[in-house]
Amino acid sequence: MNIAVAQSGGPTSAINASLAGVYLEAVESGKFNKIYGSLNGIEGIIKQKLINLSDYLKNPEDIDLLIHTPSTVLGSCRYKIPEENADEVYQKILRCFRKYDIGVFFYIGGNDSMDTVMKLSEYFEKNNINDIKVIGVPKTIDNDLCGTDHSPGFGSASKYVNATVQEIARDSRVYSVDSVTIIEIMGRHAGWLTASTCCLRANGETAPHFIYLPEVPFNVDKFVEDVKRVQKEHKAVIVAVSEGVKLENSHQYRSGKTDAFGHQYLSGIGKYLENIVSDNLKCKVRSVELNVMQRCSSHIASGTDLDESVEIGRCAVKTALAGNTGCMMCYIRDSSEPYSIHIESIPVSQTANHEKYFPKEWINSEGNNISDEAIKYFLPLIQGEVQQKMKNGMPVHFVIE
């Protein structure tokens, strides 16, 4: 029997670590002949574009490079199994699985990928196909997957964002004039990544002075008053804002474009607020979009995140070998101080198509900052430095070509 593994959704710095975990455990278990990688997520299964991973992962050095390479070495997709004509798609998938004798399909991805895991496993159950298991391995920098304490990839994104916000704070304070710097951070509906910048307080940093999340309606007038007030105390005001904050009155900064899932492409809240501040406060103002760097800056990945991401991939294999299907792997936190987790699986139906929002009780009453309780949750996730292999002064990545 063989297995297949695929990666889907937006890149992270840890999604290849989970691929490495699946590969290592599958090899070490001795239970499988071939370990296939599907190119571009489930699309690679549908189109029968599979590669034999052992042709590429030849030694421990390859595995180490893979773990420290950002983004998805197998490619990704944003394909969603359609409601109509779904049977045709399932048939294609099944045909591929039968042709390649695939007994387990591991899908590393976010919410949309878990939807695929759920639908596929339900289809197999309905049709009494009991010899193919489907296991979901979570990943998202948004940290918005239900059922898991946190998501693989989030810790690395948060570590990058914290280091970078701190560096921007240093940069913004050099001149003697008042300034406002608005840092736009990813997060369409859930503000976890933006909220995590509260970690800087653990090191005595005052920035960011305000943190705005999609979970709280955003009032522009209140925002201007917030900034005006804190300017009396801090000449360089730093604002962390989620790309997805919802303006109470208008939505004119949205681009209007949508992706294959009907998600609206968001961009420009930073630039929008820059203009608002510029018009109202007459001071130096700048907006900074952390853009794709926050999801692919593996050079400052979290060691904890990468270690856990390998481990959750390994546990996915163990879970399949124990006879499970239609489930997603989860981190369960046993303790924050000292930090300790274990890994379990839950039925994927409990997580697919749900979103975990940042807890209201960790947002202050004014809706513009985050409580110290949240710091205890976030801090363990950004611990640990990684050593990338360097060549000519630049990180070396693992590439499948």
Place this chain on the structure above:
Amino acid sequence: MNIAVAQSGGPTSAINASLAGVYLEAVESGKFNKIYGSLNGIEGIIKQKLINLSDYLKNPEDIDLLIHTPSTVLGSCRYKIPEENADEVYQKILRCFRKYDIGVFFYIGGNDSMDTVMKLSEYFEKNNINDIKVIGVPKTIDNDLCGTDHSPGFGSASKYVNATVQEIARDSRVYSVDSVTIIEIMGRHAGWLTASTCCLRANGETAPHFIYLPEVPFNVDKFVEDVKRVQKEHKAVIVAVSEGVKLENSHQYRSGKTDAFGHQYLSGIGKYLENIVSDNLKCKVRSVELNVMQRCSSHIASGTDLDESVEIGRCAVKTALAGNTGCMMCYIRDSSEPYSIHIESIPVSQTANHEKYFPKEWINSEGNNISDEAIKYFLPLIQGEVQQKMKNGMPVHFVIE
């Protein structure tokens, strides 16, 4: 006799390393009583805002933190000595120097700061004030200072930009659809930093597929044709473009704002080209602005850059002790393979108010890429990894408050 040191212009990841170099050499020389830091560049001299650096730099650990802290711990300014009423300013500066018994003033900065070094030293010479020396220590991520092989701060910015462009390349290749990613890199008139992304070729990376500099007039139609052509070969096209490229026909993307020196604030060439591609090529397109991160990401500074920046600060003190004034310190490259430099001083008049452009002979005939010769120039500057002190998973910075 005492000395004073100040920092000026835009932040870099290495400007504090030069401050550390000046401080260390001054202490070790045993020739000076007090080493003052002037807050916010020359403004701190004019307003007599000085601090005694030994009150803050108490042990080797402080020095080590200082070297690895981005931006200017003493603050910065964009003050230019005016043509009119200059005498009044010189009098204020002289009053401060006399009051604090300052025999040498070290000014760490870019082109505008070297203008100050030149004017001050000329004023002192004209007025037979021979007991105050003025020495310039270069810094700029733009690498556009004349007389020096390269500028402190440039190597760290280049290392960040190369690592980040590579990560963005990984990120951009995950989907099976055609895409164009435009990366906007700092450089108003000189394209050194953007050009340096050719280093990635040394590691076999194909990105960036095009590199556009301010040194070559930018033709939008040619750009669209360039991208269209290379799309047949690479589904994810990566373009590195200097913020200051000069459009052959129009300038409508410029913000129109100017700073105290009359420099036009540039922003938006990336977004401008994103829209051009979107209108003409009907593919996925994204623009990424590396913004202030490219000048303050000390977490991925170049070890070579930091070491050299300390050393050039040290040499500035030696140069002053040898009786020199009105000069700027320079790196002279003795060899690229193996890499070797030494440090000299040149009359600041040879460098102030001049700009060193990227050599035409290292730009290809089409004006859209960089020759391999340039790689030999750039590579040594981005070598060497740094170890920042970490606390709670985040870098620790040295802060004067």
